[in-house]
Amino acid sequence: MDEPRKNAYRYLLYWALLDIRQVAWIRVPWWNPFSWPRCWRHVRYAGRVADWLHNLAFFASAEFDGFDEDLFWDEVQSLEKRFPDFSPLRYRNVFEQRLEELTSGAS
Numbered sequence: 001m002d003e004p005r006k007n008a009y010r011y012l013l014y015w016a017l018l019d020i021r022q023v024a025w026i027r028v029p030w031w032n033p034f035s036w037p038r039c040w041r042h043v044r045y046a047g048r049v050a051d052w053l054h055n056l057a058f059f060a061s062a063e064f065d066g067f068d069e070d071l072f073w074d075e076v077q078s079l080e081k082r083f084p085d086f087s088p089l090r091y092r093n094v095f096e097q098r099l100e101e102l103t104s105g106a107s
Contacts, residue, residue, distance in 0.1 A: 011098040049079065
């Protein structure tokens, strides 16, 4: 894997972690049980994203030796089917935009 591609995956990891961090600031109005399912869904989604990305973090630390890109992107498709309201496919756009920036000479 070339350096721009590695960089784009690391950049994706950074942006996804920013999304996961938002769970720390979820305010659940305990007096309104109707708000609980939405909050719970957000927490479940963040956990699934973390589960999806933990292997990416490992492979990023190992210079991507043995990393299977097809499997990685297949898993985001699965997330999209389960959590379309959170648009996990946007992570593909983050990756592609960063890769384009790096390969076109812009930073």
